[in-house]
Amino acid sequence: MRELTYGDIKAAADRIAGQVRPVALTPLDPGAIRTAHRDPLDDRPPANCQVWLALEYMQHTGSFKARGARNFLAAHREAGTLPDAGVTIASGGNAGLACAWAARQEEVRATVFLPTTAPRVKVRRLRAYGADVRLVGDEYAEALTACQDFAGESGALASHAYDHPLIAAGAGTLLDEIRRQIPDLDTVVVAVGGGGLFAGVATAAHHHGLRTIAVEPENCRALSAAITAGRPVDVTVDSVAADSLGARRTSRMALHIAQEGRTHSVLVPDDEIVRARQALWDHRRVAVEHGAATALAALTSPPRHRADRETPPPPTTPNWSYRPAGGEKVAVILCGANTDPADLTTTDES
Known part of the structure; x- marks a missing residue:
């Protein structure tokens, strides 16, 4: 499979124009995110970073996945390669929802394979879109194997949750929409599962420096x-x-762009993901899935230090949080909200 290019993203933007919702942005309160430590000899007045939330969970089907699914099926329709048997996909939920929605727009059938652990809210919505839902195994990888077998037997077009240039290119259209609203953006923060959203957004971000x-x-x-x-x-x-970030293996597209520079890998623990998700509800009344809160957790998690580390970690070692510099302009993508908000507690804002 060839590598993703910025030209692919521009072509996707033209193809899905008017078919998806433009992303909305909202700024965080000044001082809400701590900045990196400054040089003690720097006597300039301290500057806050500026952080915006990109509300992509307001997209069709409740996640960014609608962009890639729409681009994938529209491109196959243009090429005359969309079969009568329709399309099939394996998904943790969001990609399946997007595929079923896009298939309905193209008036073709969608057969979606999910692990049995998929949230019930996603299964109900899939069936509401008219998809044939099949629950297989405990992990995405098992659902993927069943999907591949079905495609071979039925002749259905096999889509992918993340590992396809058309899917990733559709997701990458998000970055240029953000830049149109923040032309001097410095940094974009994105949660990573299999790597489709990351590959598309990072390819566009790399193009713009x-x-x-x-x-x-x-x-x-x-x-x-x-x-x-x-x-x-x-x-x-x-x-x-x-349920949304649980890919067992990333795509080669994602790894390729990560190795080209200007990408920082950050890992966050589950308790910080839960805390970031709750904070979005407490302070914004925004109910997103844990995968979306993962991106914000990178900016709100406390730094972690290992007592046995006597030398700086090698470049391949991930960070445990990200602290923007003073004055840095940052967009955090909240990528999906297909969640049951019952576990969000209602508290008074502090």
């Missing part, structure tokens, strides 16, 4: 592990955010 912060749960670290190994490798999936 921006920094990308790739954030993963501590125990769902497919991209971080691939960066360390120098190749995609299988990892254990065990996180509160596994």
Whole structure:
């Protein structure tokens, strides 16, 4: 499979124009995010960083995945390669929702394979879109195998939750929409599962000379592990955010762009993901899934230090938080909200 290019993202933007909702942005309160420590000899007045939330959870189907799904099916329709048997996909939930929605727009069938652990709210919504839902195994990888077998038997077009240039290019259209609203953006922060959103956003960010912060749960670290190994490798999936970020292996596209520079890998523990999600509810009345809160957790997690570390870590070692510099302009992508908010407690804002 060839590498993703910025030209692919521009083509996707043209293809899905008017078919997806433009992303909305909202700024965090000044001082809400702590900045990095300054040089003690720097006597200039301290400057706050500026942080915006990119509200992509307001997209069709409740996540960014609608962009890639719409681009994938529209491109196949243009090429005359969309079969009568329709489309099939394996998903933790969000990609399946997007595929079913896009299939309905194209008036073709969608057969979606999910692990049995997929949230019930996502299964109900899939069926509401008219998808044929099949629950297989405990992990995404098992659902993927069943999907591949079905595609071979039925002739359905096999889509992918993240590992396809058309899917990643559609996701990457998000970055240019953000830049149109923040032309002098410095950094974009994005949660990473299999790497489709990261690959698309980071490819566009790299084109514009921006920094990308790739954030993963501590125990769902497919991209971080691939960066360390120098190749995609299988990892254990065990996180509160596994329903959307629980890919066992990242894509080669994602690893390739991560290795090109201007990407910082950050790992966050589950308790900080839960805390960031709760904070969004407490202070914004925003109910997102744990995968979306993972991106924000990179900026709100306290730094972690290892007592046995006597020398600086090698470049392949991930960070445990990200502290913007004073004056830095940062966009944090809240990528999905297909969640049951019943576990969010209602408290008075402090």
